[in-house]
Amino acid sequence: MNVFITGSSGFIGKRLVPLILKDFEKIYLLVRPQSLKYAREQFGEHSNIILVAGDILSNDVLVNVEDLKEVVENVDSILHLAGGYDLEMSVLDAYTHNVVGVQNTLELARKCKRLKFFHHVSTYAINAHKKGKVSESEDTEGNISRDHYTKSKLQGELLVKKTDIGSGVKKRIYRPGIVVGDSSQGRIEKVDGPYYFISFLLKLEKHKAMLEKFGVFPIPCTKSSSLPLVPVDTIAMWLQVAILKPSESEETKTYHFLGKEQINLRQFVEMCLKELDIQCSVMPIRSNLLLRKALHKIGIPEQLTSYMFSEANFSTTNRRSDFPELKEFSIQELVPTLIEGARNYLKGKE
Known part of the structure; x- marks a missing residue:
């Protein structure tokens, strides 16, 4: 099984990649061209890691035609981790990174010939304005967003839900809580x-x-x-399990990635x-x-x-039901x- 990951150098991504080295035959990491040298130094010793130059802000995502062809022909799963996080970010930055970036990654997914799963990391914040119990399956259409970041993450999640990636491709959305050290x-x-x-x-x-x-x-x-706090290494371990053993039921499924308590x-x-x-x-x-x-x-x-x-009190029923092995904290x-x-x-x- 082969996976394509965006955002592998981020706060969560850099902790996830070492965990999945033995789980996948090939791990394609999207890396900005200017960061390729550092990425080679970091991952060069791992034969199953393939660094592909590109940027989620580019229409085709990948820079090289050869890389695009290989990803399209070989990838079984995509994990979209990349995006902007800053409550003070401008509307342009938020839209560009968290909406356009998602759209471009979805378009890449549509080209993949053997894709089975599209995994998308969203945020609990899109439902933070609600009061009382918030289920993972609750409709987010028409949600209120008080800042550009959360609005853009909501738009990105809705794009994932509404986009027809292809026949049989299942979509899995993860909403981490407030990620701490x-x-x-x-x-x-x-x-x-x-x-x-x-x-x-x-x-x-x-x-x-x-x-x-x-x-x-x-x-x-x-x-x-x-x-709703959650340690970054816990999120990385949970994502490892989620992308390796995703639930086969339902075309689209959402999970609150935060603790039961x-x-x-x-x-x-x-x-x-x-x-x-x-x-x-x-x-x-x-x-x-x-x-x-x-x-x-x-x-x-x-x-x-x-x-x-x-x-808001966030339900974790889906997470605990589909991934009972995930360790609480x-x-x-x-x-x-x-x-x-x-x-x-x-x-x-x-």
């Missing part, structure tokens, strides 16, 4: 999501006495604001405070004036605000590692 060392590549809170708390460590005297730590959220934002900050031995309670705030002050102090982008008040147990990973990252930026 790996479970062994907590390594990260940038500060975003929950790391705004962690980095702010690390700065407050030296003011611990003052914070404890104040007694409360105000954060913009409700008492039940959801925070989910915590809320308030609980997460409380866990971080406890780990840092800061004795104070978390105070959810909704006042516009206090909210603006809190966002400014913590350094949170305005686009993130709506997610901090999300009260505990965010509470991971908090020390996530904090240490953030601390190391911030030290490197000093």
Whole structure:
């Protein structure tokens, strides 16, 4: 079995590729022409990895006709991992990377003569505005998106669902939660999501006495604001299983790739405070004036605000039913590692 992967150099992709080296006869990795030298140094020793030059933003995706012919003739599965992730990205960047990029990859898939599965990585965020239980099969048509990134990811997912790739080709969509550092060392590549809170708390460590005297730590959220975190290495391991042993039932199927047990934002900050031995309670705030002050102090982008008040509870029924072997995880147990990973990252930026 042969697989074609986009986004192999990304946060998730670079952890997935080593896991699947023995699972596929040939692994075609899409690499930008300017990154080929680095990719050869990284994967040159693996005979079943074939680097193909190209870009999802190009109409044909692949640069060389010979590479295109080989991919079209040999690929059984496509995993589309590439795309842009930044809540502050412009509408043009979001549309180009997460809609046009998907469209071009789907067109490549339509040309593949023996394709059986098209795997697409989306995001939980397309349903974050909802309240209560959100099923994996819930219709996303007409969803509300409050930022360019989420809107583009929704459009990309809808493209996958609506595109006729070919007779018998099954489509599998995975919606990871908020991807955090790996479970062994907590390594990260940038500060975003929950790391705004962690980095702010690390700065407050030296003011611990003052914070404890104040007694409360105000954060913009409700008492039940959801925070569906998932470690990056867990996502990589889950994707390994998903693309190797996909469910054969149904033409299109969607999975929430996050834990069965989910915590809320308030609980997460409380866990971080406890780990840092800061004795104070978390105070959810909704006042516009206090909210603006809190966002400014913590350094949170305005686009993130709506997610901090999300009260969606994401079902994982499909994931657990089709992939019962996937190992669950505990965010509470991971908090020390996530904090240490953030601390190391911030030290490197000093």
